[in-house]
Amino acid sequence: MNLNNLVLLGFALTCSVQAELVDDFDTPGPLVTLMQRANPPGPVITNSPPDTNNFLRLVHDLVNNNHNHYSYDLIDTGAYETIEAWWDFRGTSLDAGADGYHFMLVPTAAYGTSGDGPAPTSEEPNVVNTFAVGVDFHPAATVNDLSMHWNNVEHLNSRPPVGDLDIDNGAFHRAHLFIDRMGNSSIARLELSPNVLATNASAPFVVWESIVPMMLPYENRVQFGGRTGGLNMDIDLDNIHVTWTNKYLTPVPSISTNRLYQDFDLAGATDFVVNQFTGSTASTPRPGPLPRDDAPGHGVYLRLLHDNVPGGKNAISFDHVQPALASSYRYGFDFRINSQAFAADGMGISFLPIATHGLRGAGPISGANEEPNTAGVLAVGIDLHDESAGVNDLSVHYDSQELLNLTLDPATLFDWNTGVWSRLEIVVDAATNGTAVSVLIHPDIEGTNGTVITAIDHFVVTNLPGLYPHRLMLGARSGGRYMDVDIDNISGMVGDSNQVGLATVQDFDGVDTTGYEVWAKPDGVKTPPPELRDDGASNGRYLRLLKDSTQNHRNSLLFNQSPDGRDLPTQALTTAVFDFRIQSGDTNNPADGFAFMLIPTDTYGTSGPGAHHTYPGLAIEDPLIAGVLGIGIDVHNESLGVNDLGLYWDAAQVAKITLPDGTIDLDDGFFHRLQCTIDWSSTGSTVSVSLATNILGTAGGQTNLMEHFIPGLTPYDYRVEFGARTGGATIDLDLDNISVATTPTGIPDSDLDGLPDAWELTFFGNLTTSSGSPGEDFDNDGFDDRSEFLAGTHPADTASLLEIHATRVPGGQRVTWNSVDGIAYRLWRTGHASGTWSSIQGGIPGTAPVNMYFDPTNLQTSLLYRVTVEP
Numbered sequence: 082m083n084l085n086n087l088v089l090l091g092f093a094l095t096c097s098v099q100a101e102l103v104d105d106f107d108t109p110g111p112l113v114t115l116m117q118r119a120n121p122p123g124p125v126i127t128n129s130p131p132d133t134n135n136f137l138r139l140v141h142d143l144v145n146n147n148h149n150h151y152s153y154d155l156i157d158t159g160a161y162e163t164i165e166a167w168w169d170f171r172g173t174s175l176d177a178g179a180d181g182y183h184f185m186l187v188p189t190a191a192y193g194t195s196g197d198g199p200a201p202t203s204e205e206p207n208v209v210n211t212f213a214v215g216v217d218f219h220p221a222a223t224v225n226d227l228s229m230h231w232n233n234v235e236h237l238n239s240r241p242p243v244g245d246l247d248i249d250n251g252a253f254h255r256a257h258l259f260i261d262r263m264g265n266s267s268i269a270r271l272e273l274s275p276n277v278l279a280t281n282a283s284a285p286f287v288v289w290e291s292i293v294p295m296m297l298p299y300e301n302r303v304q305f306g307g308r309t310g311g312l313n314m315d316i317d318l319d320n321i322h323v324t325w326t327n328k329y330l331t332p333v334p335s336i337s338t339n340r341l342y343q344d345f346d347l348a349g350a351t352d353f354v355v356n357q358f359t360g361s362t363a364s365t366p367r368p369g370p371l372p373r374d375d376a377p378g379h380g381v382y383l384r385l386l387h388d389n390v391p392g393g394k395n396a397i398s399f400d401h402v403q404p405a406l407a408s409s410y411r412y413g414f415d416f417r418i419n420s421q422a423f424a425a426d427g428m429g430i431s432f433l434p435i436a437t438h439g440l441r442g443a444g445p446i447s448g449a450n451e452e453p454n455t456a457g458v459l460a461v462g463i464d465l466h467d468e469s470a471g472v473n474d475l476s477v478h479y480d481s482q483e484l485l486n487l488t489l490d491p492a493t494l495f496d497w498n499t500g501v502w503s504r505l506e507i508v509v510d511a512a513t514n515g516t517a518v519s520v521l522i523h524p525d526i527e528g529t530n531g532t533v534i535t536a537i538d539h540f541v542v543t544n545l546p547g548l549y550p551h552r553l554m555l556g557a558r559s560g561g562r563y564m565d566v567d568i569d570n571i572s573g574m575v576g577d578s579n580q581v582g583l584a585t586v587q588d589f590d591g592v593d594t595t596g597y598e599v600w601a602k603p604d605g606v607k608t609p610p611p612e613l614r615d616d617g618a619s620n621g622r623y624l625r626l627l628k629d630s631t632q633n634h635r636n637s638l639l640f641n642q643s644p645d646g647r648d649l650p651t652q653a654l655t656t657a658v659f660d661f662r663i664q665s666g667d668t669n670n671p672a673d674g675f676a677f678m679l680i681p682t683d684t685y686g687t688s689g690p691g692a693h694h695t696y697p698g699l700a701i702e703d704p705l706i707a708g709v710l711g712i713g714i715d716v717h718n719e720s721l722g723v724n725d726l727g728l729y730w731d732a733a734q735v736a737k738i739t740l741p742d743g744t745i746d747l748d749d750g751f752f753h754r755l756q757c758t759i760d761w762s763s764t765g766s767t768v769s770v771s772l773a774t775n776i777l778g779t780a781g782g783q784t785n786l787m788e789h790f791i792p793g794l795t796p797y798d799y800r801v802e803f804g805a806r807t808g809g810a811t812i813d814l815d816l817d818n819i820s821v822a823t824t825p826t827g828i829p830d831s832d833l834d835g836l837p838d839a840w841e842l843t844f845f846g847n848l849t850t851s852s853g854s855p856g857e858d859f860d861n862d863g864f865d866d867r868s869e870f871l872a873g874t875h876p877a878d879t880a881s882l883l884e885i886h887a888t889r890v891p892g893g894q895r896v897t898w899n900s901v902d903g904i905a906y907r908l909w910r911t912g913h914a915s916g917t918w919s920s921i922q923g924g925i926p927g928t929a930p931v932n933m934y935f936d937p938t939n940l941q942t943s944l945l946y947r948v949t950v951e952p
Contacts, residue, residue, distance in 0.1 A: 100157035100325040102303060106135040112154040116197040119148035119308070136171075136319040139182060140307035148203065148308040151318070152187065155194035158935070160298035160928075161325035162262040168305075168321045169277060170256060172218050172249040174314035180204070181226075182307035182316050184258065185213040189300045190897055190933060203308040207233045212296060214258060214271060218249045218314065225249075227288050229269055231296050239289045241273075252276040253319065257285065263372060264343075264353035264397070267296045292355050292369035294443055300933065341402045341412070341553060341573030342820075344588055345372055345381040346621060351399050351571075355383075356443045358394035358558075370395050373567070380590050380621030382415075382569035385428075386557040396556035398444040401435050402573070410548055413506040414555070414571040415526065418465065420498050420564035427451025427497075428557035428566055429478075430507060431460040434549045436846065440875065444554040453556065454481040459545060461507055461520060465497040466560065473497055477518050479542050487536065495522050495534055502527045502569075515543040550843045587640070587819045589613055590621040599626075600637040600694060611636050614815070623660075623817035627675070627805040635693070635701070635806040638816065642687035642800040653796055655679075655759040655823040659803075660776065662815040663716055664750040673812050674702025674715040674725075675805035677757070679821075681708045682798045693804035701804040705732045710794065712757060712770060716748040717808065724748065728768060730791050735768075738787060745784065751775040752817065756783075765792040836870055844876050851876070871950050873901035873927075887946045893937040898948050900927040905951040908934055910944055923951060 104110035106126050117123030120142070128135050140147050166184065174180070181204025188210055192198045199208045206213035207230050215235075217226035225248050228238035248254060255274040260267055270290040275283045303323055307316045341351045357369030368388070374381045386395050412430070420426065429450040434457055438444055445455050453460035457480055464474035473496060477485040489495050495503075504523035509516060517539040524531035553573060557566040570590060587597065601610040609629065615622045627636050659677065680692045684707075692706045693699070704711035708731055715725035724747045727737035740747065747753065754773040759766055769788040801821050805814045832838075834853035841848050851857055851866040858865045864874065864882040875881035885898040896908060907923040921936060938944065 099161065099327060102153060102156050102321065102323040104153075104321045106137050106319060111156070112195065114150070114152045114154075114195065114197050116150040116152065117148075118150065118200055119146045121147075124149045124151050134319070136169075136317050137305075138315060138317050139305055140180075140309055140314065140316040142309045142313050142315075145309060145313070148200075148306075150197055150200065150304060150306045152196065152198045152304040153302050155189055155300070155302045156323075157325065158300060160300050161327055162298055163326045164258075164260040164301075164323065165326075166256075166258040166303070166321075166323040168256050169253045169319040170216070170248075171251060171253045171317040171319075172314055173251040173317075174218065174249050180219060180307075180309045180314050180316075181215060181217040182305060183213050183215050183230075184256070185211060185304040185306065186299075186301035187211065187304045189302060190895070190931070193895075194302065198302075198304040198306075200306070203306045204228075205235065206230050206306070207235065209233045210299070212260070212269070212293070212301075214256070216248065219310070227271060227273070229271070229289060229291065229293070231293050236293060237289055237291055241286075241288065249314070253278050253317075255285075255320075262298050263292070263355060263370075266354050266356075267293045267298075268371065269293050269296075290368065290371075292357050294354060294356055341399055341571065343399070343572075344570045344590065345383055346588070346590070351402055352441070353397050353399045354441065354443050355397050356395065356446070358396070358446055368393075370397060380569075380588075382567050384565060385555065385568050386559060386564065386566040388559045388563060388565075392559065392561075394446060394450065394556070394558040396444060396446050396450075396554055397568070398433070398442065398554040399552055399571070401440040401550070401552040409511070410509040410573065411506065412553060412571075412573040413504055415502050415504050415569040417500065417502045417567040418498050418564060419500045420465070426466050426559045426561070426564050427462060427464040427474075428555065429453030429460050429462045430505075431455065431458050431554045431556070432509075432548065432551040433458060433554050434551050435843070436549070438552070439878075440552070444552075444556075446556050449560065450556040450558040452476070452483065453478050454483065456481050459509070459516070459518070459542065459548065459551075461518070463497055463505075475520060475536055477537065477540055477542070479545055484542060485537070485540050489536065495524060495536070498564075499525070501525050502567075504570075509548050510539070511547055512539070512541045515541045516545040516548055517541050588621065589624050589817060597638060597640045598689075599624075600639065600690070601635070609634075611638065621817075623662075623815050625813060625815050626803060627807065627812065627814035629807045629811055629813075633807065635697070635804070637691060637693040637805070638803040639689075639691045640801040642682055642798070651761075651763040651796060653761045653823050655757075655761065655821065657757045657759075657801075657821040658754065659819040660752045660754050660817040661714075662750065662752045662813075663714075663748045664813045664815075665716065665748045665811070673717055673807045674713060675803060675814055676701045676704040676711045676713045676729075677755075678704055678706070678709050678711040678802045678804065679797075679799035680706075680802050682800055684708055685800070687800060691800075691802040691804075693802065700808065701806050703727060703734070704729050704804070705734070707732045708797070710759070710768070710799075712755070714747060716812070726770070726786060728770065728787060728789060730794050735791055736787055736789055740786075745772065745774060748812070749775075752777050752815070754818075759794075761794075761796040763795055765790055766794040766796075767791075768794070835867055840870055873904045873950075874899075883948065883950070885946055885948050887944065893935055894944060894946075896934045896936060896946050896948075898932055900932040906932065907949050907951050908936075909947045909949065910936065910938075912944060918947065 102111055115124045122141060124137060124139050126135050127138050139151055140149055183203050183206035185206055187198035201208050204215045204217040206215050210232055213230040215228040215230060225241050226238055229236045255277045257272040259270045271288040272285045273288055274285040305318060343351045355370040370383055370385050372381050373384050385397060386393055427450060431453050433444045437457060451462045451464035453462050460478040462476040462478060464472060466472050473489045473491045475487045475489055476483050504526050506521040508519040518537060519539055520537040522534040522536055555568060599611040611624055611626045613622050614625045626638055627634060678692060685691050692709055693701060696706060702713045702715040704713050711729045713727040713729060717723055724740040725737060726740060728735040754776045756771050758769045767790045770786045771783050772786055773783045803816060832848050836851060836853045838848060851859055853867045856865050859876050860879050862879040862882050866876045869876040872883045874883060883899055888895045904927040906925045908921045909918040910921050911918045
């Protein structure tokens with residue numbers, strides 16, 4: 082099977098078409114604007130023998146400089162993560178000048194939802210903030226130039242030999258374009274099928290496939306534009322088909338503000354940028370990072386490096402997620418390395434200081450990634466060059482110097498080049514005389530699971546007093562070795578004595594940040610224990626906690642505390658998210674269900690048996706247990722449509738609701754996602770519960786089920802437990818993508834200047850640069866420091882500020898402003914600067930980097946708009 086087909090399959094599993102443009106020119110098509118920009122004639126729908134169906138003649142000329150546009154109206158509002166387009170095209174020429182056409186995704190923010198779009202040189206469609214494909218027939222019969230363009234730059238071009246494809250031969254060819262968002266960038270792939278109407282048509286081939294760095298989804302509409310710069314030629318189009326889809330049909334819940342997590346599946350939460358760096362032989366194409374889904378049970382992962390020639394060099398750089406300075410950091414990721422030769426190769430893990438490398442975007446890449454020497458950067462290198470000579474190195478680097486180099490014995494300790502999935506963890510801790518770095522290796526996490534190897538134990542970097550505010554970058558290269566480097570399940574956690582960092586993350590595909598155990602009740606009858614399963618679906622592996630054909634089956638899933646011994650502060654927020662699926666084998670069932678519980682470590686310890694062990698006779702779907710906060714899900718008496726959800730605290734029921742079976746059926750065999758938030762305080766806590774249904778299918782919206790303030794529920798040290806039972810029904814219970822994280826909500830401000838200490842230390846490195854006074858503006862962008870804090874913008878970046886623009890468009894006004902994820906905005910309007918401002922809408926979530934709002938006003942007078950940040 083073709084590698085690229087695997088990439089497409091990995092995404093197709095979770096997509097459904099949400100917007101679609103279809104135009105075959107035989108039946109009335111969508112709304113469109115035809116524009117003739119130079120010499121006539123303009124675009125026209127026609128047919129000519131031997132064709133029997135209509136097609137569009139975009140350019141038709143017997144003179145030079147015919148330049149036409151065919152611009153479709155907007156199909157649907159919003160930005161989509163995946164765009165797939167097909168179109169047939171034909172070129173017929175009479176001489177050999179400079180000619181071609183383009184396919185373009187016109188940004189509506191700049192060119193409106195209808196009408197003519199931009200007018201670049203058609204075969205070189207370079208337009209600001211715009212993606213396009215250029216097809217160049219110059220000179221005819223000798224050059225087939227197919228190029229990719231983004232943001233006013235030609236990103237790449239490919240020239241297939243005329244023997245493989247003559248795009249100027251009078252036959253219809255089919256173009257197939259696929260664009261998919263990946264972090265803060267996108268993948269673009271173009272295929273061509275030559276002479277599609279022939280009985281012996283050739284198979285499609287890949288023209289190019291590449292990362293487009295920093296190309297984010299934007300609202301767009303389709304345009305074709307063509308010209309004859311000197312060639313007297315016809316350009317015809319037919320069978321245009323474009324689809325816009327989103328991979329994730331429900332919002333993916335954030336793990337927490339101080340958590341990095343990305344598994345390239347449904348649970349991934351942290352944004353990233355991928356970059357492809359070519360080697361010394363620039364003419365040799367090298368693939369950039371690409372997602373794949375060919376490892377059964379593992380789900381989608383990222384092939385960071387894959388190369389058939391020397392000199393491949395790629396990187397992935399994550400957005401900043403660390404909210405403050407801390408004394409302890411723990412990062413981990415799954416990796417798999419396959420190699421075929423013996424040159425100089427490897428990878429590096431770098432902690433990029435945001436003071437010099439920003440909050441997001443591509444990071445630096447050293448000459449040799451396995452020797453990640455960069456000024457001011459702490460990094461770990463993995464080097465496996467010249468394996469025949471026994472080089473299997475692990476190194477520590479800081480500020481452009483290698484400080485430690487260890488050679489791991491591949492026969493007795495660990496071999497980087499095993500071809501199986503292993504896991505690497507890097508722990509950075511404060512030390513009395515610097516910063517300590519430890520590296521742990523978990524071998525073969527999907528196989529025999531060997532003993533964890535402590536490869537580096539508290540190596541102290543003496544000239545680094547503490548780990549600076551940073552973000553993570555992983556880079557890999559093949560200096561001459563032909564190798565693959567795969568990564569998955571990247572996680573990171575921040576925590577110290579002033580910051581909780583309690584977190585449990587488990588997707589059963591390789592991430593195991595805490596350790597867990599399972600328990601089955603030994604009652605002398607058939608009691609199958611929990612087991613890991615894989616249906617071959619896009620969610621990868623999951624845990625079947627309960628599977629039964631008899632009554633009274635009880636199992637538990639118990640997590641260790643992570644990290645041990647961290648007490649909750651008096652103000653904190655816990656966010657718990659997990660996916661579950663219940664499948665029942667009969668319709669006359671008594672009482673069955675399961676519970677999610679936060680069990681106190683003072684009673685049950687930081688590991689070992691939990692509450693379900695202590696109360697073996699308890700109906701666990703009603704977790705009435707002293708000192709335990711729990712949510713119970715009860716699917717008893719299905720024939721009557723009972724789907725109960727209850728909230729419990731300290732052996733008492735706080736609330737219980739019955740979900741209407743016709744609206745939400747918990748026992749329908751689909752994966753649902755439950756989210757619980759606990760806003761802790763010293764007098765009591767507010768608990769909220771919501772549910773998203775059928776998250777892998779049609780995906781219903783997030784439904785708020787309950788919210789209650791519970792007096793006396795004050796912060797306590799906990800760990801996570803799930804318990805389940807069949808009181809009589811034969812049911813299966815599956816769990817996946819479990820995430821429980823706690824962060825403090827109290828914001829220390831020791832100098833009482835209105836700017837939190839963590840914010841000042843992150844952006845200024847001290848508490849004295851800014852006093853937070855009105856008008857104090859460090860970067861002199863007209864947006865003072867306190868306003869930058871409230872808006873979530875960067876106080877040392879003149880391009881990062883809250884700006885607003887309004888443009889009149891058909892039917893109203895389009896209002897746009899620079900925005901930040903996690904910030905809520907309110908939009909206001911007035912007819913005069915001294916007039917009264919009216920609120921249009923509040924609670925508008927940030928959609929970085931830009932928010933867009935359409936105000937369907939019919940007012941003919943001038944309007945002014947302003948946007949404010951909501952608390």
